[in-house]
Every structure is written in C-alpha cells, then in structure tokens.
Amino acid sequence: MNKAIVIESQSYQKSEVMIGHETLSVWPWSSWLPENAPVVMVVDPKLETQIEPLVSAIEKSRQAHMTVVPRTIAEHDKTLETVAALYRDFGKHRVTRDTVVVAVGGGVLTDLVGYVAATYLRGLRWIAVPTTLLAQVDAAIGGKVAVNTEFGKNLVGAFHLPAIVAIDTAMLSTLPLKEWRAGLGEVIKSALIAGGHLYEWVQQKQEPLGDLTPWWASVIAETAALKARIVQVDLYEQNQRMFLNFGHTAGHALENYFGYGTLSHGEAVGLGTLVALSLSERVLGLRKAVREQVMGWLRQWGLPTKSQPFDPAKIYEIMAQDKKARAYGLQWVLLKDIGDPLVTRQVDSQQVMEALEEIQ
Numbered sequence: 001m002n003k004a005i006v007i008e009s010q011s012y013q014k015s016e017v018m019i020g021h022e023t024l025s026v027w028p029w030s031s032w033l034p035e036n037a038p039v040v041m042v043v044d045p046k047l048e049t050q051i052e053p054l055v056s057a058i059e060k061s062r063q064a065h066m067t068v069v070p071r072t073i074a075e076h077d078k079t080l081e082t083v084a085a086l087y088r089d090f091g092k093h094r095v096t097r098d099t100v101v102v103a104v105g106g107g108v109l110t111d112l113v114g115y116v117a118a119t120y121l122r123g124l125r126w127i128a129v130p131t132t133l134l135a136q137v138d139a140a141i142g143g144k145v146a147v148n149t150e151f152g153k154n155l156v157g158a159f160h161l162p163a164i165v166a167i168d169t170a171m172l173s174t175l176p177l178k179e180w181r182a183g184l185g186e187v188i189k190s191a192l193i194a195g196g197h198l199y200e201w202v203q204q205k206q207e208p209l210g211d212l213t214p215w216w217a218s219v220i221a222e223t224a225a226l227k228a229r230i231v232q233v234d235l236y237e238q239n240q241r242m243f244l245n246f247g248h249t250a251g252h253a254l255e256n257y258f259g260y261g262t263l264s265h266g267e268a269v270g271l272g273t274l275v276a277l278s279l280s281e282r283v284l285g286l287r288k289a290v291r292e293q294v295m296g297w298l299r300q301w302g303l304p305t306k307s308q309p310f311d312p313a314k315i316y317e318i319m320a321q322d323k324k325a326r327a328y329g330l331q332w333v334l335l336k337d338i339g340d341p342l343v344t345r346q347v348d349s350q351q352v353m354e355a356l357e358e359i360q
C-alpha cells in the first residue's frame with residue numbers, strides 16, 4: 001500500500017494581548033490559569049519586590065502550588081546553556097505538562113523562557129508579563145521565542161504563542177533610561193513600516209523617555225497592536241511578518257559583531273534602520289529626507305546615528321545567517337515609502353557595503 005496518510009495539524013495557537021496601567025494584579029488570573037494547574041514563574045530578580053502583588057494575586061486565585069524561579073538573563077546569557085539550566089530547575093521542581101510558565105521580565109527573558117516553555121515536555125502553556133519597553137511593544141508579542149548562538153541572533157527558537165501577554169505600562173515607571181532606549185528601535189521601525197497615526201505621532205514629537213505620558217501610552221498601545229495585527233495574519237513569517245524585521249538584518253549582525261550586550265537591541269536596530277533606509281534610497285528611490293528625519297529622532301532620544309568602527313565584510317558575512325536569508329541569498333525589508341514596506345532580493349553587495357559605510 002503506498003497511499004499517504006495525511007496529518008493536518010490543528011495546532012490552533014491563540015494569544016490574548018492585554019494592555020493596561022496598574023492592572024497586573026487585578027487581571028483575571030483565575031480564568032487565565034487552568035484550575036489547579038501548577039505555576040512556575042521565572043522572574044528577573046530586580047522585579048521581585050515590584051511583582052509581590054502579582055504573586056499574591058496568582059496564589060490567591062488558585063489551589064495549586066506556585067514556584068518562583070528568580071533568574072537574571074542579560075543578552076549575553078541568552079544561550080542554550082541558560083536554557084539547560086532552566087531545564088534543570090524545571091526538573092528539580094518536577095514540572096509536569098499541565099504546568100503554566102509565567103515569564104516576568106524584559107525581552108531577553110521572555111524570549112528565552114518562552115523557548116523553554118516551547119520545548120520542555122514538548123511544550124507548556126505560558127504567559128508573558130513584559131516589563132520593559134522593548135518587551136511590551138515587541139518581544140513578548142507574537143510567539144517568536146529564541147536564543148542566540150555564536151553564528152547569530154535568535155538562530156535557535158520556535159513559534160510558541162504565549163496564551164496571554166499581560167502588558168502593564170505601570171511596570172515602566174522604574175525602567176532605567178537605557179532600557180527605554182533599548183526599545184526605541186522597535187517604535188521607530190513600527191512607525192516607518194506602518195505609517196498612519198503611529199508615524200504621525202512620532203513625527204510630530206519625540207517625548208522624553210522615562211515618563212509614561214498619554215503620548216507614550218498611545219505609542220506603546222499602537223506599536224503593540226500593529227505587531228499583533230501582523231502576527232494574526234502571518235504567524236510563521238511567510239510574508240507580511242517579515243516587515244517587522246525592518247532594520248534587523250544589519251541590526252542583528254551589529255549586535256553579534258560587537259558581542260551580545262555591547263550594543264543594545266534598540267541601538268542596533270536604530271543603526272540597522274539607517275542601513276535599510278539607505279538601501280531603500282538606492283534600490284527603491286526612497287527620498288533621503290526620511291533617513292534624515294529618522295536620524296533626528298535617534299539624536300533626540302539619545303540613540304547613536306554612527307556605529308563604532310567595524311569591518312563591513314564581516315558584517316556582511318554575519319548577515320548571511322539572517323533567518324530571512326534563503327539558499328539563493330539575502331532578503332531585505334526595505335521601504336518604498338512610509339507605511340509601504342516590501343521584501344526584496346534585488347540588493348547587490350556593493351549597495352550593502354556603501355549603506356554600511358554610511359553608519360561608520
């Protein structure tokens with residue numbers, strides 16, 4: 001018999017993105033956590049005091065036991081070794097398949113803990129509680145979970161949607177300015193690929209970092225919503241979701257080149273955005289005024305418009321590992337105009353080298 005038996009996956013992943021202010025411990029945790037399911041919370045130790053109301057809200061809402069695992073995870077810790085350490089923690093705590101993992105921290109922590117949730121016991125339900133600007137507007141949304149390798153950023157990972165993304169903007173009240181800056185690359189990227197209100201708000205003013213003003217509340221909500229809309233139609237990044245990678249082709253390569261953690265993701269994506277805009281001018285005729293405007297935004301927010309010196313040939317070599325690359329070569333996300341991104345292979349190495357030189 002050579003008739004194929006077809007298995008069509010019904011793995012319908014669903015993710016609810018909640019955005020509020022001072023709402024974390026009053027959200028309906030008892031309905032978010034299956035009855036009697038054990039909970040393992042992996043939390044950035046810096047936040048343990050701040051999230052006490054959340055811990056008690058979860059413990060009050062359930063009979064089952066909750067284990068809190070404090071774990072500092074900086075960019076240079078975003079490795080398979082750290083994943084293995086968490087596997088050991090989960091083994092020690094006898095984590096079972098009905099356990100819900102709650103990840104509380106920045107984008108690096110939610111990326112790594114989300115990957116542990118995607119792979120431990122072949123997959124656990126998880127909830128993301130993002131506590132930085134980067135995580136709230138981008139990293140915790142959409143289920144891209146991953147760790148870095150020596151060959152590149154996020155090269156080992158999965159698509160594993162968090163059941164809930166609980167974004168409480170009050171968590172930003174204690175966020176250091178460096179961490180605010182680390183999320184700005186995604187805000188600028190989103191404004192450029194989306195156009196519309198988000199672009200207009202950012203074009204009109206770039207409010208100071210650190211105060212959660214109504215302007216920031218609107219920008220965060222709209223950036224998060226943009227990502228959710230795109231993921232809704234292209235979870236596995238077959239086409240539109242690639243637009244969210246604007247500025248990341250060069251950005252990730254710069255992070256790898258200088259050593260993870262040396263350049264923040266926001267700084268790297270800001271520089272990568274300038275490279276992508278320069279290529280958009282060369283390949284698609286985008287007007288140079290857009291890049292000049294973005295340089296003004298970066299300066300206003302204290303992000304670099306020039307990189308430390310680097311070897312463009314080495315950056316180009318690292319970019320070859322980019323996940324948008326295919327056997328036939330690199331794919332670039334460029335802009336035809338504000339709000340009008342596209343994916344193209346029609347970029348030659350000379351144009352890339354010239355665009356890279358412009359940020360040196």
Ligand SMILES: O=C(O)C(=O)C[C@@H](O)[C@H](O)[C@H](O)COP(=O)(O)O
Pocket residue numbers: 138139142144146153154186237241242244245248252323
């Ligand atoms: O969610 C996506 O898709 C993105 O590309 C969003 C990016 O801003 C984010 O940094 C993502 O983690 C990078 O994706 P990767 O596939 O280049 O690792």
